[in-house]
Amino acid sequence: MNGVKPMCCWATPPGGGPRDEPNFVTTHPGLSVAQTMRRIHRVMDDVESIYTVLITDGARRLVGVVSLRELMGADDEQLVGELASEPYTATANEPVAVAARRTIDTRVMVMPVLDLEERVVGVLTIDDAIRLIDLEEEERSARGAGTEPLRRPYLTTPIRSLVKSRLVWLxxxxxxxxxxxxxxxxxxxxxxxxxxxxxxxxxxxxxxxxxxxxxxxxxxxxxxxxxxxxxxxxxxxxxxxxxxxxxxxxxxxxxxxxxxxxxxxxxxxxxxxxxxxxxxxxxxxxxxxxxxxxxxxxxxxxxxxxxxxxxxxxxxxxxxxxxxxxxxxxxxxx
Known part of the structure; x- marks a missing residue:
């Protein structure tokens, strides 16, 4: 990571391969709380986070977000659109590190990632953000000392990789x-x-x-x-x-x-x-x-x-x- 890589779509944790299904929960503003809770129950074993639910319209444009806590405390017949709150968001073409730091600074569990038309293309979770920042700090520390990051435990890194990571800089x-x-x-x-x-x-x-x-x-x-x-x-x-x-x-x-x-x-x-x-x-x-x-x-x-x-x-x-x-x-x- 160099701090300026585009966000692209974080529908999976960093380092993972693409998935066929998104790893976040969405609902529609016209659905009731009970209907949204049934959605959560159906996908809860397949998604990374259920604590923040994205509310989108028919064109996948983000309307707002609602937390699981709010849903559990609301009346079953209430429409989730009435519970929507304005979310912090990231754009798909902004630097990864910037979005990751904003996720941490704002302390949100899930930050929706939007394209230029404000359609949801993925999410950045707090866990992903922490891993991204840790990786960035590791790379910065290594390059500041005139070497390349190993990206694996030191004792399991081959000698040739250690030599290669230092020789070019020397x-x-x-x-x-x-x-x-x-x-x-x-x-x-x-x-x-x-x-x-x-x-x-x-x-x-x-x-x-x-x-x-x-x-x-x-x-x-x-x-x-x-x-x-x-x-x-x-x-x-x-x-x-x-x-x-x-x-x-x-x-x-x-x-x-x-x-x-x-x-x-x-x-x-x-x-x-x-x-x-x-x-x-x-x-x-x-x-x-x-x-x-x-x-x-x-x-x-x-x-x-x-x-x-x-x-x-x-x-x-x-x-x-x-x-x-x-x-x-x-x-x-x-």
């Missing part, structure tokens, strides 16, 4: 890591003349990568629960620039203070300025990459942690050495 990340090597080679003379800079490379790339991953994880989660949309890209970018800038000021000030006690002032200034700039860039990139992934109809998790870490590593070194060269030119050699 190759992709290895190719991306050549950016870092290229950056280091470009600043080789600078590094040779200022050997002390090499001591802080793990600090710089580590903080940059963590900042980007934090932003990506936060935004990916917000996308999943519907807090933000693709149209909010500009707002997210501005927000993450502010957050990254504040984080950079905090970390940069602390680094400036500590480094000035151990090294000379120029080294401390280089580290401080680098962290301010890098945290701002990393948070901005980490914040917008999941949205770009959503825009391109790619799982945001694929666009997040592994690729962001690689990008920020290279960008962090460029910023670091550029700041160092600027400090040297303005304040003399280190």
């Amino acid at each position: 190759l992709v990340l290895g190719i991306g890591a050549t950016l870092t090597v290229q950056v280091l080679s470009s600043f080789e003379e600078t590094l040779e003349s200022m050997v002390v800079l090499s001591l802080f490379i793990p600090l710089v790339v580590g903080i940059g990568g963590n900042t980007g991953n934090q932003a990506a994880t936060t935004v990916t989660r917000a996308l999943a629960v519907g807090d933000i949309r693709v149209a909010d890209l500009g707002r997210v970018l501005l927000r993450e620039v502010r957050v990254g800038g504040i984080l950079g000021l905090c970390l940069g000030s602390l680094a400036l203070l500590i480094a000035s006690l151990v090294f000379d002032l120029q080294v401390a200034v280089t580290i401080g300025i680098t962290l301010v700039a890098l945290c701002t860039i990393a948070a901005a990139v980490g914040g917008i990459m999941p949205i770009i992934g959503k825009l391109l109809r790619v799982d945001p998790a694929v666009f997040s942690n592994p690729f962001i870490s690689t990008f920020v590593d290279a960008a962090g070194l460029v910023v670091y050495f550029s700041v160092a060269m600027s400090v040297v030119q303005n304040f003399g050699g280190m």
